[in-house]
Amino acid sequence: MRLSHGFVRGETLSCIYHGWSYAQAGNCLRIPAHPALTPPDTIRVVTQPVEDGGGIIWIPAGEPAAGPPRFDGLAPLRSMMVEAGIAALETAAGTKAAEGLLDYTHAGRTVRLLLTLEGKARTLMHVLVDQDSNPTERIAASRAAEALRRAAEHVAASGTAR
Amino acid sequence: MTRNAMIDEWYPVGLASQLDAHGRKTALMGEPIEVRLGEDGNAKVTGGNGRVLRACIRYGHVWASLGDPQKPLFAIPEADQPGRRLVDVGVVRVRCSPLRAVENFLDIAHFPFVHTDILGAEPHTEVQNYKVEIREDEDEVWATQVQFYQPQAAKSAEGGITTQYMYRVPAPTCSILYKTCPPRPGEWDVITLFVQPLAEDLCDVWPWMALFDDETPMTDLIHFQQTIFVQDRSILENQIPGLLPLDPGMEIPTRADLTSVAYRRWLKRHGYTYGAQLVAQ
Amino acid sequence: MKLYDYVLSPSCYKVRLMAALTGVALDIRPVDFHPGGEHRGPELLALNPAGSIPILEDGDLVLTESSAMLVYLAAKAAPQWLGNDAAGPAARVQQWLSFSHRLTASLGAARLHEMLLRPGNIDALRGQGTAALRELEAGLVEQRIRGQRFLASDRPTVADIACFPYVALAPDGGVLLDPYPAIRLWSRAIRAIDGFIEMPGIHRLHELKPEPVLGGGEA
Numbered sequence: 001m002r003l004s005h006g007f008v009r010g011e012t013l014s015c016i017y018h019g020w021s022y023a024q025a026g027n028c029l030r031i032p033a034h035p036a037l038t039p040p041d042t043i044r045v046v047t048q049p050v051e052d053g054g055g056i057i058w059i060p061a062g063e064p065a066a067g068p069p070r071f072d073g074l075a076p077l078r079s080m081m082v083e084a085g086i087a088a089l090e091t092a093a094g095t096k097a098a099e100g101l102l103d104y105t106h107a108g109r110t111v112r113l114l115l116t117l118e119g120k121a122r123t124l125m126h127v128l129v130d131q132d133s134n135p136t137e138r139i140a141a142s143r144a145a146e147a148l149r150r151a152a153e154h155v156a157a158s159g160t161a162r
Numbered sequence: 163m164t165r166n167a168m169i170d171e172w173y174p175v176g177l178a179s180q181l182d183a184h185g186r187k188t189a190l191m192g193e194p195i196e197v198r199l200g201e202d203g204n205a206k207v208t209g210g211n212g213r214v215l216r217a218c219i220r221y222g223h224v225w226a227s228l229g230d231p232q233k234p235l236f237a238i239p240e241a242d243q244p245g246r247r248l249v250d251v252g253v254v255r256v257r258c259s260p261l262r263a264v265e266n267f268l269d270i271a272h273f274p275f276v277h278t279d280i281l282g283a284e285p286h287t288e289v290q291n292y293k294v295e296i297r298e299d300e301d302e303v304w305a306t307q308v309q310f311y312q313p314q315a316a317k318s319a320e321g322g323i324t325t326q327y328m329y330r331v332p333a334p335t336c337s338i339l340y341k342t343c344p345p346r347p348g349e350w351d352v353i354t355l356f357v358q359p360l361a362e363d364l365c366d367v368w369p370w371m372a373l374f375d376d377e378t379p380m381t382d383l384i385h386f387q388q389t390i391f392v393q394d395r396s397i398l399e400n401q402i403p404g405l406l407p408l409d410p411g412m413e414i415p416t417r418a419d420l421t422s423v424a425y426r427r428w429l430k431r432h433g434y435t436y437g438a439q440l441v442a443q
Numbered sequence: 444m445k446l447y448d449y450v451l452s453p454s455c456y457k458v459r460l461m462a463a464l465t466g467v468a469l470d471i472r473p474v475d476f477h478p479g480g481e482h483r484g485p486e487l488l489a490l491n492p493a494g495s496i497p498i499l500e501d502g503d504l505v506l507t508e509s510s511a512m513l514v515y516l517a518a519k520a521a522p523q524w525l526g527n528d529a530a531g532p533a534a535r536v537q538q539w540l541s542f543s544h545r546l547t548a549s550l551g552a553a554r555l556h557e558m559l560l561r562p563g564n565i566d567a568l569r570g571q572g573t574a575a576l577r578e579l580e581a582g583l584v585e586q587r588i589r590g591q592r593f594l595a596s597d598r599p600t601v602a603d604i605a606c607f608p609y610v611a612l613a614p615d616g617g618v619l620l621d622p623y624p625a626i627r628l629w630s631r632a633i634r635a636i637d638g639f640i641e642m643p644g645i646h647r648l649h650e651l652k653p654e655p656v657l658g659g660g661e662a
Contacts, residue, residue, distance in 0.1 A: 252478030
């Protein structure tokens with residue numbers, strides 16, 4: 001059973017199916033069917049280091065020497081799944097991604113997109129805006145990101161990514 | 163293994179009450195089949211190439227086999243007791259292994275978390291020891307002396323009671339639950355899970371019941387059981403791995419899982435592997 | 444007030460949920476929708492010739508559209524659920540009430556196809572459902588930017604109840620909610636409302652209950 005369906009009480013994550021609870025280190029704390037049992041240390045789930053870098057949640061691939069990048073002056077706005085690869089996003093934006101960031105200018109405003117490839121033709125796109133943007137500007141940025149997604153998916157569907 | 167042993171078993175393929183001459187297209191273990199009312203009044207089930215399959219009508223359902231069953235369909239003697247209400251709960255499709263559907267039915271430890279305030283509730287989560295055996299004469303898996311605290315064990319139950327259970331697996335994709343019958347102490351309610359394997363990872367589930375309950379309207383009985391099963395459905399569709407592992411190593415059983423352990427052992431012994439995986443992947 | 448109800452119907456659940464949240468007692472009349480097809484029988488067709496459920500009956504008022512039932516319950520018992528009557532918020536409530544029918548026609552039909560074997564073009568239904576979820580996600584993102592957690596304001600309204608069930612049950616039809624973080628936050632916010640009730644397929648938030656102290660011997 002996927003633990004993402006489970007629930008968090010205090011500092012423990014519990015499975016929705018049988019309520020087995022796990023500590024942050026991944027060890028099983030509690031098996032409700034056997035309340036008197038102390039779960040053996042061999043019962044554990046795989047854990048993943050995570051870091052919150054300026055509102056963006058990062059997990060490492062391998063053992064990186066440094067912490068996650070920081071995007072000074074930018075604030076994360078929303079995350080979106082795009083049914084297209086990075087090349088199609090670049091074609092739609094008319095720019096190339098540099099260090100994982102793609103700039104997209106729409107109606108005179110620029111949004112910055114942090115891209116993570118989720119599969120061959122699927123990209124998780126995190127939308128970043130100037131941290132001092134007001135709500136109207138943030139809504140415009142969110143809509144610009146929607147427009148970019150539509151364009152990129154059109155590119156991907158018609159096979160015109162360069 | 164040269165032949166899938168599950169080919170020669172019986173499977174539910176439709177409700178007897180919905181049988182008509184027009185027929186219904188469905189599938190059995192990957193093979194398209196058609197279920198209709200024959201001119202002689204019996205169920206007629208045809209396979210992919212038009213061949214006529216063995217079929218019978220029992221326990222509210224049409225049963226069929228792709229192969230050559232050596233035994234008649236398993237008996238549920240209680241189902242023929244006078245005074246029982248027979249409840250056709252109707253089909254629910256689930257994107258899961260048919261064996262996973264049965265295994266989940268045999269499990270009680272999930273009641274407080276999945277059937278909260280109906281079949282279980284925190285803090286009453288403990289599973290007491292019970293007995294499990296593979297009965298060699300009948301060639302069935304049995305779990306007896308199972309008990310669990312339930313806030314609302316049945317539509318006819320008022321308030322929480324400690325419910326007694328017996329589980330029986332007479333066929334690889336069928337299980338029968340005998341459960342405390344609130345209006346008639348001394349008798350057991352019969353609640354079954356009949357599973358039609360469409361593919362190794364897809365099944366149609368046909369719950370059926372034979373209850374002593376003269377009070378509750380039929381529709382309430384149907385809705386109670388549909389509620390329970392659909393609460394399980396999202397769990398079943400998110401099991402990992404999708405196929406039921408028959409070899410130890412992938413999942414960690416505890417004492418509460420002894421029925422599942424025996425079920426898996428019995429499946430493996432018979433080569434009932436449609437919907438199973440043998441080697442941990 | 445009498446509700447002709449099917450326990451697995453998300454549209455019926457909207458009415459049960461709204462009644463629970465507004466403190467209205469319903470007289471539930473269960474309908475054998477599946478497998479019996481009772482909604483297409485003479486008794487129910489006499490009430491609702493369209494052959495759909497829910498049906499809400501109160502005196503000589505008979506309602507057959509779930510959005511109207513939500514408005515009726517709210518207006519009678521808890522008008523704050525109707526939302527603010529200023530032009531913008533009032534229009535937003537109507538916008539999402541109308542939008543909710545697209546969820547029924549796409550995600551709801553996909554669920555009926557996958558779960559209860561009803562006919563339908565599953566790929567088309569999932570595509571339409573995904574398009575609707577993207578619109579809802581964008582709408583919720585914009586609301587959060589405005590500092591509002593729900594569809595029409597910072598408190599839940601009939602619009603949220605109209606949209607919530609088919610969205611929460613989208614996985615039943617094979618449409619996953621993983622790509623929609625704003626929808627998942629909103630779903631949690633709805634499930635955390637005082638008086639929330641669940642339906643099969645929508646699990647409650649167990650985290651709202653404290654960890655029980657287990658000492659054995661409970662059973």
